[in-house]
Amino acid sequence: MADSPHLASRTWRDVPRSLLLVPLGSTEQHGPHLPVSTDTFIAAAVADDLAERWRADHRDAIVAPPLVFGASGEHQGFAGTISLGTAALAFALLEIGRSASEWAERIVFVNGHGGNLEALRDAVPTLRSERRDAAWLPCALEHGTDAHAGFDETSLMLHLWPAHVRLDLAEPGATAPIAELLPRLRAEGVKGVAPNGVLGDPTGASADHGARLFAELCDTAWARLSAGTVADNGCLAPGPPA
Template sequence: MNSAYHRRVAFPSELGNSTTRQLLDQTPALIIPLGATEQHGPHLPLDTDTRIATAVSSAVAGLLPGDWLIAPAIGYGASGEHEGFPGTVSIGTAALRELLVEFGRSACNWASRLVFVNGHGGNLDAVAEATTLLRVEGRDAAWSPCSVAGADAHAGHTETSVLLHISPNDVRIDERVPGNAAPLAELMPRLRHGGVAAVSPVGVLGDPTTASAAEGARIFTEMVETCARRIAAWTPNNRGMLE
């Protein structure tokens, strides 16, 4: 192979926009945004979770020492609880788990470690099981949620505020309506049986009418700082989650 091919070139920030040459003789770490394609009420786009995970990942990568690459987002997840609404595409927990395991096995052939940054609560079992298996197999994999304390459950104040901060032109302000604001623990029996549609005909768990871009900036900053701290500390628990 031509020796010029091995010459070190500028390290990229995005895996999808990289070349093999840029990654030769390097062992970067990899951040993989993990989201979903599912209903988010009448006012938020279907890829809300993926947008948040991607934006958090991009911001986090700039705060970490060393060479970190951001992978193209995985935009389908376990969203069965939202299948009562058009637009939702769920691949389920079992399929997502296998996807993440095979992703990790392949990526760890050249990446030093990898972390899934998860933006959808329905993915938790799959990402925890996948990273646990990858770690048992000797691969340095982990995951971190995009979450903040006190957040409402779905398409309410929290997610709408964050979208008003990162994607304001894609929030349908005039179509915001309050949803079911009861505690999630109280809703779980009906959610398990009939999905979100059984507890909220509009698909919202919370109140998006109180959302603002300023609040979104605050929440997003907290998400980024918490995720960056977890990744920098790199202390996975027994389910692969960074603490």
């Protein structure tokens, strides 16, 4: 399996000094219809796409096993959620970066969960201050219709992992704009705002829409990766259109 992009499939002799992509997700509730691994699966799929594009230019790239636990305290009111918290996650990212930089040429964390941002903004600049070539990028759309387990995420999962979507259980949650919901979300967590765990409305989601969203996600991430400009917070800055 020396030609596989996945680190888990290679022996140590087959690991070159190259780009290492580390998918970063979460294990948290995603409403009554999506699996708790939704963020992790999307981050891993984007990382795989980036590795394929990088390798098409005759450069090697390796995708690490996903980090499946993130900072998900806002979802702690729901069964199935496992959160490391920001401080523990930042420490884990720091140690992953320090360890992998002993053999990887460059490390890029591919983040699929918004709750991980504070930890990334702490750990990655520290790695860079230690002269390690590390950065992160978000799996984020330039525009979106809802925040969590709604139309966009459900469509993405119908495209990427349809067997694990319970569309028959999809139902609207809190549908107000996220800016309007934020004060209550910070004070009460997601369960206090949306008892079913949904921020948005997943009804009407489709695999076709998910395919378009996934292409946009990957194009946006690729523009960041290929441009290579790192902001002060460690994030790869948006590049020109892919």
